[in-house]
Amino acid sequence: MNPPELEGVTHTYVDLPNGLRVHVAEHGPSDGVPVLALHGFPQHWYEWRRLFAALPEHRIIAPDLRGLGWTGRAPDGDYRKATIAGDQIALLDALGLDRVVLVAHDWGGWVGWHLALSHAERFSGYVATGIVHPWNSTLDLMREGHRFLYQPPIAAPVLGPLLIPHAVTRFLRAAWGDRETYDRAAERIYAEPYKTTAGAASQYYRQFLVREVLRGPSGRLTIPTRLLQGRRDPIGTRLAEGLDRRGDDAFTMLLEGCGHFVPEERPGDVAAAVRSLPWS
Numbered sequence: 001m002n003p004p005e006l007e008g009v010t011h012t013y014v015d016l017p018n019g020l021r022v023h024v025a026e027h028g029p030s031d032g033v034p035v036l037a038l039h040g041f042p043q044h045w046y047e048w049r050r051l052f053a054a055l056p057e058h059r060i061i062a063p064d065l066r067g068l069g070w071t072g073r074a075p076d077g078d079y080r081k082a083t084i085a086g087d088q089i090a091l092l093d094a095l096g097l098d099r100v101v102l103v104a105h106d107w108g109g110w111v112g113w114h115l116a117l118s119h120a121e122r123f124s125g126y127v128a129t130g131i132v133h134p135w136n137s138t139l140d141l142m143r144e145g146h147r148f149l150y151q152p153p154i155a156a157p158v159l160g161p162l163l164i165p166h167a168v169t170r171f172l173r174a175a176w177g178d179r180e181t182y183d184r185a186a187e188r189i190y191a192e193p194y195k196t197t198a199g200a201a202s203q204y205y206r207q208f209l210v211r212e213v214l215r216g217p218s219g220r221l222t223i224p225t226r227l228l229q230g231r232r233d234p235i236g237t238r239l240a241e242g243l244d245r246r247g248d249d250a251f252t253m254l255l256e257g258c259g260h261f262v263p264e265e266r267p268g269d270v271a272a273a274v275r276s277l278p279w280s
Helices: 045-054 081-095 107-118 138-143 151-155 159-175 186-191 194-212 267-276
Strands: 009-015 021-027 034-038 059-063 100-105 123-129 225-230 250-255
Touching: 009 081, 021 045, 021 081, 034 045, 034 081, 034 107, 045 059, 045 100, 045 186, 045 267, 059 081, 081 107, 081 194, 100 107, 100 267, 107 123, 123 267, 151 159, 151 194, 159 186, 159 194, 186 194, 225 267, 250 267
Parallel strands: 034 059, 034 100, 100 123, 123 225, 225 250
Antiparallel strands: 009 021, 021 059
């Protein structure tokens, strides 16, 4: 299966020094403000299609994360989010981009925290969506733990890869808050690649739960940061709040009537957040 075609979108493959071949979808003028857009689960680059339309003057660079979509599997079997953040820096280097705006969702959002905190010099600002922030205490996580009980089955060896291809549509329908914006045609487009990438997707959860959950990125945000969270998101809003205490220009925006898939449910709000960031 080839990547779905969209008007104005180009598809390229970039070979990184670590041996990973990355599929990249791009939209917008080559001289537009560059935006690196990182997708979440259970999706791939296609989740940014509505942002393409909402930000036609920007150059949006939407890679598939390692092991997902049309990007190759991790050569070293490493699916930790800090490692995936390193892929993005290598990709920017390969594209000759010193500084970009960062937009990221779900797992891409956790990768984004690593980037914003460890490679701030490469980003003029960060818009995160549908993700908790990494400054929550263990007690906070325990109080909200019931919201994440879906993760262990997905993370389980053997069981997880078997479940994922059949669960994509269920995840989309269950976590989508604004039914008027739901795109039924996208179900197949998202589900089809997971028939071959489910093993990698399971590793995203397994390695997070085993190696990362209590070792998240830390520090203070030094770039303007916006976290857009839907009030109808099944993961809730509590673990997304309080961002204003973590940076001088950082805050959480709660979106009424919106579920988990903010870039598709509220592309206008994401575009407005991007435009609110300084560019230099």
